[in-house]
Amino acid sequence: EVQLLDSGGDLVQPGGSLRLSCVASGFTLSTYAMTWVRQAPGKGLEWVSSINHSGGSTYYADSVKGRFTISRDTSKNTLYLQMNRLRAEDTAVYYCAKGIFGVVQIGYFDSWGQGTLVTVSS
Amino acid sequence: QSVLTQPPSASGTPGQRVTISCSGSSSNIGINTVNWYQHLPGTAPKVLIYSHDQRPSGVPDRFSGSKSGTSASLAISGLQSEDEADYYCAAWDDSLNGWVFGGGTKVTVL
Numbered sequence: 179e180v181q182l183l184d185s186g187g188d189l190v191q192p193g194g195s196l197r198l199s200c201v202a203s204g205f206t207l208s209t210y211a212m213t214w215v216r217q218a219p220g221k222g223l224e225w226v227s228s229i230n231h232s233g234g235s236t237y238y239a240d241s242v243k244g245r246f247t248i249s250r251d252t253s254k255n256t257l258y259l260q261m262n263r264l265r266a267e268d269t270a271v272y273y274c275a276k277g278i279f280g281v282v283q284i285g286y287f288d289s290w291g292q293g294t295l296v297t298v299s300s
Numbered sequence: 301q302s303v304l305t306q307p308p309s310a311s312g313t314p315g316q317r318v319t320i321s322c323s324g325s326s327s328n329i330g331i332n333t334v335n336w337y338q339h340l341p342g343t344a345p346k347v348l349i350y351s352h353d354q355r356p357s358g359v360p361d362r363f364s365g366s367k368s369g370t371s372a373s374l375a376i377s378g379l380q381s382e383d384e385a386d387y388y389c390a391a392w393d394d395s396l397n398g399w400v401f402g403g404g405t406k407v408t409v410l
Binding site: 275 | 345350404
């Protein structure tokens with residue numbers, strides 16, 4: 179059974195850093211594209227970042243480009259999102275999601291984590 | 301402002317048919333497939349429709365999708381109380397080089 183367990187959300191001050199983790203089970207990360215999606219309070223879903231099956235291609239929303247970094251550790255079957263220079267508008271529940279293919283641009287997200295809350299506030 | 305445009309709300313009585321529209325452009329829906337997700341508060345989103353009109357196993361056939369040009373639609377027929385949720389369309393955008401979502405439509409069963 180495919181499972182995604184995301185964690186790492188916390189209260190952090192503006193300008194601070196945080197690393198989110200998403201532990202995958204039931205499949206191998208190196209086979210599928212993975213994505214982070216967030217939902218700010220009272221708002222809709224927003225795509226944040228994706229990485230392809232090999233880890234060689236990464237994609238970012240303009241709102242996080244240059245501040246966030248997506249990566250994975252295949253030995254731990256874990257996806258990460260390193261978030262730096264956090265802003266109040268980054269406050270959201272962050273979900274990791276698994277694609278059905280190894281490439282990012284096609285398919286859909288067939289499994290999602292339960293979400294982890296990031297709050298950026300002083 | 302979302303790249304894909306959805307109505308913020310839709311409603312119907314049990315048994316009715318509800319349709320949700322999703323308007324995009326030539327760089328997303330016009331050339332790439334559309335997926336629809338159902339999101340209940342406090343839970344993980346779930347795919348309802350992929351590739352415009354395909355249902356994953358386990359999704360009731362009350363849910364159907366279609367696409368025409370740069371727009372797509374999700375229809376829920378035989379509306380049930382458990383269908384109360386937020387619904388999002390999504391597609392890859394070749395110009396933005398990323399996934400784009402609609403703003404979401406909250407479906408209420410009256």
